[in-house]
Amino acid sequence: MLKIWVVMPTCLPLVRRRCHACTSERFRASGKFRVNANHKLLDAWLLALCTACGDTAKLTVLERMYVRSVRPELLDRLHDNDPGLTAELLQDPLVQRRNRIALDWDNAWRLDTGGSDHLDREAIDISVRFAARIPVRPVRLIAEGCGLSRAEVERLVTEGKLVSAVRLSGKLSGDFTFTLKR
Numbered sequence: 001m002l003k004i005w006v007v008m009p010t011c012l013p014l015v016r017r018r019c020h021a022c023t024s025e026r027f028r029a030s031g032k033f034r035v036n037a038n039h040k041l042l043d044a045w046l047l048a049l050c051t052a053c054g055d056t057a058k059l060t061v062l063e064r065m066y067v068r069s070v071r072p073e074l075l076d077r078l079h080d081n082d083p084g085l086t087a088e089l090l091q092d093p094l095v096q097r098r099n100r101i102a103l104d105w106d107n108a109w110r111l112d113t114g115g116s117d118h119l120d121r122e123a124i125d126i127s128v129r130f131a132a133r134i135p136v137r138p139v140r141l142i143a144e145g146c147g148l149s150r151a152e153v154e155r156l157v158t159e160g161k162l163v164s165a166v167r168l169s170g171k172l173s174g175d176f177t178f179t180l181k182r
Contacts, residue, residue: 002177003124005145006112008131012087014104015048017057024052026104031086033078034058042067044078046089059099061089091133109134113145127177135171138164142178156180 015027027048036043042065045058061078062070077085089095090103109132128141142162143153156162164178 001125003126004114005126005128005141006131007109007128007134007136007141008112009087009105009109009134011108012090013108013134014051014106015057015059015090016102016104017048017100019050019053019055019057021055022050022053024050026051027057029059029086029090030056031083032081033061033085035075035078037067040067041065042070042075046086046095059089059095059101061095063098087132105134105136109136111141111144121182123179123181125177125179127175129175130173133173135173137171138166138168138176138178142168142180146180 012029012031015029016025017027018025019027028051030047030049032047034045034047042062043060044062046061048057048059049055050057074085096102126145128138139150139153139157142148143150146153148156153162157168161181162168162178163181164176166172166176168178
């Protein structure tokens, strides 16, 4: 029987970027957008606040775009300060690259295992799904989901009792499956 675990965001991640006013490198997305029109050209930014000093940084979303080329529903969501749009844009690789930012997912996600009734079986197959692109170490997920220590999970991998088609070292942000044999 295949058991499904889901890695879900609990809040918006922090934005890792250097603050110009202080030495902090963490910003919190405010959820507010600034839209500026200059004749037929449009600029839009997501506002982020420094966690240390409160200084505001603008993360570029749209830059010098013709108004007619922007989808009306996107423009409405920008004007409405849509929180869902904030989450989408923070995870957009293009926005991250353009603004030279990275996301800090520490304490911003949880693992939903659907209960621990499966842990007493001899062998279990588990499929891990990601509700958002959250980079997490598979060893940490497995340890948390099975109630084991990370060292114990590493030992199971070494002994061949924990197998997966993906490499379990490093970080993953995409779906994967594994089998645990007791």
